[in-house]
């Protein structure tokens with residue numbers, strides 16, 4: 001017979017109070033792990049088994065999945081609907097490393113499947129291709145098109161895919177997960193067919209402003225500067241400019257390297273209507289992005305207490321909502337072709 005779960009007497013005390021805080025138990029800092037999925041609960045968020053100062057510090061819960069899907073829509077708008085920059089022709093095998101929810105690979109499907117996904121995605125764009133998405137965490141939808149599958153894999157380890165296998169390998173917003181870009185790009189190149197393409201798309205961890213409205217004490221800038229500091233501390237240097245990324249592709253031996261940068265306004269402050277709409281979506285994204293990137297990173301790497309880390313995130317949200325501060329981030333996209341030799 002299953003043991004009865006006893007109720008903590010502290011939980012029974014003060015029945016008029018609905019908050020666990022009155023029990024002396026702070027749910028948001030409890031560290032629990034389930035033997036089945038190895039999830040870790042901390043900061044009121046769910047992280048996966050690889051959570052740790054030298055591993056991956058972003059949550060993997062429903063809130064994060066919503067954020068990733070929203071950010072996909074924003075990035076798609078920023079790149080004017082283009083899912084990739086590489087000039088692909090009839091690819092047969094496509095790999096998305098650090099696929100997250102898999103939205104780049106399969107889009108967002110309605111529960112009752114229609115023929116089309118709700119957003120642009122690779123499996124629909126290339127129905128003849130096999131699309132594989134890999135991630136540390138199995139947070140992808142179970143509803144996948146016939147030409148797509150997801151695998152749990154740590155891309156920092158030696159790759160087990162056959163050499164010369166994929167026509168296209170893609171990684172987007174995966175920078176926080178890797179400290180050795182040389183190894184990552186080499187593995188990618190090795191597993192790409194000669195003449196195939198590798199593409200990386202990353203957001204620069206730097207607050208930018210062109211009209212002097214970002215003071216040194218701007219809370220958004222403070223957040224981003226702290227994030228940079230933390231990443232540098234664990235030797236995961238944030239991507240600062242397109243040239244660094246381009247050089248990494250060049251050093252790995254790619255050719256026909258193509259680069260593209262786009263600005264992502266933080267808030268609907270631009271005159272341009274398309275960018276204004278994107279800026280409004282970014283504001284929505286700000287509601288969750290600071291916490292996702294900041295809380296665990298600041299507490300685990302910079303030694304802050306959780307309240308301080310949360311306060312920095314909240315201040316950054318408030319600052320992002322201020323129409324008098326005209327900040328933007330920059331997305332860097334680089335792709336290169338594996339030589340035919």
Ligand SMILES: C[S@@+](CC[C@H](N)C(=O)[O-])C[C@H]1O[C@@H](n2cnc3c(N)ncnc32)[C@H](O)[C@@H]1O
Pocket residue numbers: 056068069072097098099100101102103104134135136137153154155156171172173174176177178
């Ligand atoms: C910020 S999310 C981006 C997700 C997706 N690429 C997108 O653009 O929507 C980064 C993802 O990379 C995954 N990741 C981080 N380190 C990884 C690693 N070493 N191997 C595989 N996936 C990794 C994380 O689990 C997370 O889902």
